[in-house]
Amino acid sequence: YLLLGRWRKKHLTFRILNLPSSISSYKARAALLQAFRYWSNVAPLTFREVQAGWADIRLSFHGRQSPTCSNTFDGPGKVLAHADIPELGSVHFDEDEFWTEGTYRGVNLRIIAAHELGHALGLGHSRYTQALMAPVYAGYRPYFKLHPDDVAGIQALYGKKTPETEDEEEEMEVPIVSPVPIEPGPMPNPCSSELDAMMLGPHGKTYAFKGDYVWTVTNTGLGPLFRISALWEGLPGNLDAAVYSPRTQWIHFFKGNKVWRYINFRMAPGFPKKLNRVEPNLDAALYWPLNQKVFLFKGSGYWQWDELAQTDFSRYPKPIKELFTGVPDQPSAAMSWRDGRVYFFKGKEYWRLNRQLRVEKGYPQNIARNWMHCRPQTPVTNPSFGATTSSTTDTTLESTPSAMAPTLNQEHSPTDSIVDTILSATD
């Protein structure tokens, strides 16, 4: 690596002045935000977006003419982008390139942006042709990550990312989550709302979705309600269904005729996609560990989907009642849970199914009482959890860490630090 300069501060602001026309602004923004994360994941740097006024780092697109840059571009190909070294902060992309994301065609905006941000942070070109900071674009790589030489260079400038600096950043850090100007819907009451979706997510955490909000459900109480988009950036509220597959580590969210895929809290490139082989406006989804398939539900029918194989849906939807004995049509949510059973939720009730996918005796039961800890003050035995608790109707945060406390992957990004806050609070 080569060091060309450095910023005297580590908490930088950035502003996106314009975007290319060859890619949706949503995807372009996601690509640029991810480009920042590559660096903030490995060095004690934070980047906060500002929508107006001055910013330390300013990203823009121009072509052969530019009122502000003497270094004009040369049309498609050849020079793709350039950037000034610290502490100047301008990062320019050639607007005549075919900027793309999630495909081998064109020029990948996320990778080029990460390279140029390397310059804007003080790195020169690397001798390693496979390093991000190599001068020549090495093409789209779906599971791109920084080369050790890139990491060594940025850490030579700003040091390693250590727990102390992460703690320090927690106070300082404003996540790279651009202020979504959409006003959230009304905050739901977990005790009286019909659920949009339920999901047993990564690290064994149970998530309940309603409107624009999500909360975790634990044996000892409910987590705080958070806006869905604060956790899963780019995901809308009022979801139809949510399902996590331990087989692929993918989380799929469904709404209308679209599907979103996340890995933990990061959207997979190329998503959201259009739902075109199953019906839109699904009711629920679940992953069944016994055959490692995802089941999608709508009305009285279901689809069985193998995430890793080309599934022939021509014989679907099939009647739910044929396979899930005793459950209602049009469920509002469904999930396979940690106890090896399958749960269906509808209205204020839920059904528990055994391993033969048959509803067990004594069901349906009340969701608010048995899942959402919404019960009268007097202590009751809770058949679902087998414990006697006397919780209140408001969401009390327990201090007892859950055995399933998640160990988020080491690469913390600002969004993950939001998650840290949630998960530690919840636990």
Place this chain on the structure above:
Amino acid sequence: RALGPAEEKAAVDYLLQYGYLQKPLEVPDDFSPEDIMEALRAFQEASELPVSGQLDEATKARMRQPRCGLEDPFNQKTLK
């Protein structure tokens, strides 16, 4: 095959633009063949190409690859 003047000029422009050749302050632009060979060798080595000092097809192809507009610090002489 002898190089056309346009090809040679394009190559010299590339080597100049990306820091493999240094525009000398005191003498006019034309570079000695040794300067150009040394610059080509530095570029070929950094590009993991056979180091010949000649402007061969592989070197010209590499020069056509899309890239970043900043200079490369790979010619120790110009880097100094």
